[in-house]
Amino acid sequence: MRTSAETRGGSRPGRRLPLRLIALILAAAGAAWILPGAAWADGTHGTHDSATGSGPLGAAIRLAVLLAVGTVAGAGVVRPLTGPPARRTATAVSIAGAVAATGALAVVDRPLLAIALGTLTLGVALSLGRTPPAFAGGVALCAAYAVMASDGRVTQAAIAVGAAVWLGASLPLLTTGSLPEGRRLAPWLAISGAASIVAGIVQADLPKTVAVAGLAITAPALLYRGGPRKAATVGMAGVVTAGIALTAVPGSEVLRPGVPVLHSVALGGDPVPVLLAPQRPGWNVVHTGDRQVSVGTDADRLTATARSPGATGTWGMVWLPPGPGRLWIRGGGRTASVRIDAGRGVATSPQIRTDGPECASAALGGLAAGGSPAPLRSCPAQALGTADAGALRAALGFIAGRGVRSVFLAGDGSPRSRAAATVIRDAAAGAGLTVAAEPGARRPIVVVSGWSAAESTLRDIAGGRVRGEGAYLAPWLLSAPLLAIPAGQVLPLRFSPRDPVPLKYAALLQERFHGAVPTKVGFDRWQEAQGRADTGPAKLYAASLVTFMPTRPGETHPHTGTSWLPGGTITVASGPLR
Known part of the structure; x- marks a missing residue:
């Protein structure tokens, strides 16, 4: 027979220990979902350059704030289901609220945001005794939590919300050890777990899934202690198993060596985009948009980014040792970091030192394709493509048809340039x-x-230091800074930059890296990732400048919209070339 305690909603003393073990596992599962992917937690959203803003202490405080905010938010959301909280539950939520409010003041770099976050968290924690304000505040706090933990990614935001609900639903079971409490919360655990599973599919880490399989199998055994009595118990065991399995879904993209890294960090003001390519041992190129910052793999030894000839924005070079590490970015008195993993192998940096921006533009094109990006196994300057070789032959045929007797060839020492010279x-x-x-x-x-060499050549032509009857550019030199130099240049292309597909690429590029201007090498990599290619005949295209003026060395300029030549246009200058 049941005792009076059980009838009133309690549970046998013998079950409190295993139930609390299960609750502890549930809470750990929730933490495992969110912490690995919280860019804000490891400082990639930007911090004060201080003891609490970076380094182990700052990271520990941020992790504590994330866990505390998630717990309070989840407790508020599940309040309509749990009823008035037990004293231990209310105390735990109040402590979590105090930790979140205090920690936010230490690590959030905007005082008003820190005060708002702390006030909202404390408000939810203190109103837990009343359903309407606790639930409304919990929903609002979940939204804030998703922003904190997502780094702008929708899937990670969904995982964050699921983890918050999971943490909040686990807390009453952990503090009371009540089986009826667990039965009431089981649907919330199942819903939040299912939502996080769906959101995490695109970020799944299969090796980690295998690693936790044993834990997922043994979890139901904890509930069976004392013998299964109700179907609800079996259902709860299934929910626990699903929750444990979800620890295999990391909260961030799996770092794969050779796959370029694209992140956004906050260094005061607007977010700063950060692109690292190719993420292999050896020299790697870093692009930070138009923002001049300092970058490096050692927070105490950073190098300032600068303009690179022929490219927009600012660039830096970093040497990556094998294995995981961090890329540090400093600007405006603040420091942020991004997790990286160069993998193993011999340090090789083909053409990165001389053609890094072009290689990074190709990498950005692959990332703009979405899905699971492929490793960047080579840079464009390492080989001459068949289509580009054919376009160069067609352009030379056009020149010959004009009655010209000779041409001058301007190249460099890259494998692609040498092959093009032979063609x-x-x-x-x-x-x-x-x-x-x-x-x-x-x-x-x-x-x-x-x-880089092309910009020098074109500036010499524009300045009259080199005489020539126009400049015929190779197709891969389709880049706004090169077309903006008034040197009478044309280039053979198999597509028009004003066609719908190239304009779609330009729009997608803006979404992934604000301020980026499309280039042919990036467009080629984007099409390649989708199994497409331009196979039509090449035509000559020329730049028509309106308000876009060439920059002087050391200057940058803003880029907006989807134009391939901001402030101008690229128009066809010939019929199909043969």
Whole structure:
């Protein structure tokens, strides 16, 4: 027979211990969902450059704030189901609220936000005895919690909300050890767990799933202690198993060596985009938009980013040792970091030192394709593509058709440029043209170098230091800074930058990296990721400048919209080339 205590909603003393063990596992599962992916928790949302803003102490405080806010938010959301909280539950929530409010003042870099977060958290904790204010405050706090823990990713925001509800629903069971309490909370645990599973599928870590499989199998055994008596007990065991299995869903993207890293950090003011490519041992390029900051793998030894010829924005170079680590970014008196993992292997940096921005632009194109990005196994300057080689032959045929007798070739030492030079020389020989050793007034200049050398060549032409009858650029030199230099340049392309698909790419690029201007190498990588390619005949295109003026070295300029040439347009200048 049941005792009077059981009839009133209690549970046998023998069951309190296993139930509390289960509750502890549930709470740990909730923490495991959210903590690995909370960019704010490890400082990637930006912090004060102080003892509490960065380093182990700051990280510990931020993690404590995240757990506390999530617990209070979840407790408020499940309040309509749990009824008036037990004294231990109310005390635990109040302590969590105090921890969140105090910790927020120490680590949130905007005082008004810190005060607002602390006030809301304490308000929910202190109103837990009344359902309407506790539930309304819990929903609002869950929204704030999703923003804190998501770093702008919708899937991570969903996981954060699920984890908050999971933590809040686990707390009454942990503090009371009551089986009826667990039965009432089981639906909330199941719903929040299912939501986090769906949101976490795209971020799943299969090795971790295997690692926790044993724990997931043994979890129901805790509930069976003393023998299963009710179907609800079996259902609860299933919910617990699902919850434990969810610890396999990390709260952030799995870092894969060779896959470029794209994040956004807060250093005061607007968020600063950060792109690292290729995330391999050796030299890597870092792009931070138009914001000049300092970057490095050692927080005490950072190097300032700077403009790179032929590219927009600011750039830096970092040497990555093998294995996991952090990329540190400092600006405006604040410091942030991003988790990285260069993997194992010999340090190799093909063309990164000379063609890093072009390589990063290709990496950004792959990331803009969405889905699971492929590793960046090579940079564009490492090889000449078949389509580009054909476009160069067609352009040389156009030049020969104008009655020109010779051309001047401007290249560099990259494998792609050397291969392109061979294509040009062979095509010139077949068309009866001479590749001259020096430029001349009636001699077209064919530019097959990378971005950096191409900018120098075009500025020399525009400044009259190099004489030539126009400049014919290789297709991969489709980049706004190069087209903005008034040097009479044209280039062969198999697509029009004003067509719907290139404009769609430009829009997606803006979503992933605000201020980025599309380039052909990025567009090619984006199409390749989707199994597409432009196969039509090449045409010559020229830049028509309206208000876009070329920058002087050291200057940057804003870029908005989806134009391939901000302040101007790129128009067709010939029919199909043969």
